[in-house]
Amino acid sequence: MTLKTSPFVKWAGGKKQLLSKLKERMPNSYLNYYEPFIGGGALLFDVQPEHAVINDTNSQLLNCYRQLKNNYNNVINEVKLLDSVSCDKERYYIIRDKYNKKILDNQLDAECAALMIWINKHCFNGLYRVNKKGLFNVPYNNKVNGPSINEDNLRDIGLYLNNYNVDIREGDFEDACVDVKKDDFVYFDSPYVPVTETANFTDYTKDGFTYEDHVRLSKLYKKLDKKGAKIMLSNNDVPLVYELYGEFNIDRFNVRRAINRNANKRKGKEVIITNYSGNSLDTWFN
Structure with a gap:
């Protein structure tokens, strides 16, 4: 393959x-x-x-790998749902707050993976940075529209992680x-x-x-x-x-x-x- x-x-x-x-x-x-x-x-x-x-x-990063391995379609659909609404500064900070609540509640699921991937495309310079509490604190990069993912790439990553012997450790x-x-x-x-x-x-x-x-x-x-x-x-x-x-x-x-x-x-x-x-x-x- x-x-x-x-x-x-x-x-x-x-x-x-x-x-x-x-x-x-x-x-x-x-x-x-x-x-x-x-x-x-x-x-x-x-x-x-x-x-x-x-x-x-980084448990949030590893959650993305695990979720893509478990069911890449769930992650893709969650990102597409986020992309269905144009992003302005207010929406970015609403989504960032939602992501940080996921972090606080330790909700490592497909939605959390999608939030991280989406935020990575909308935050300043694609930087992943957290404060001492482990909460994401990078500001908005003014990206309004456009897809946050390459669907084929996420699908192929999921297939690779599934079809080969990839042990994900933390x-x-x-x-x-x-x-x-x-x-x-x-x-x-x-x-x-x-x-x-x-x-x-x-x-x-x-x-x-x-x-x-x-x-x-x-x-x-x-x-x-x-x-x-x-x-x-x-x-x-x-x-x-x-x-x-x-x-x-x-x-x-x-x-x-x-x-x-x-x-x-x-x-x-x-x-x-x-x-x-x-x-x-x-x-x-x-």
């Missing part, structure tokens, strides 16, 4: 831009596919592995990797190390991703390396990354940032780190 799938939400740190570089550096063969920080799932949806474990800490990245074995492939796309010392270590959940978490991730990388797993990791091109992963293959790239309120800061440098031999190029692209 040939399915054309791509991310259904715009997600900070999304890998659409680096996708070709990531695919070039994937191992030629592997057993199971693991992605402990699934986010928008650009690599997963492109390569569509038959046996995959995906994980995240929790810490270490727990997601507890059963990684020799010759499994693991792709780590964690929240990035900040570019500047004044930047905050932050995730897109209320819990955050700290310096200690980055150190812990590097220790897990080395532990899985000793197991014989094939590991790829992406991050910012900053000194801490070289301190943590200096013994592995590090390829450097120039990238554009999709999400930044300051247009002058929408350029950056990133790295792809692997523990296996392959293309090792000091490459730059604009």
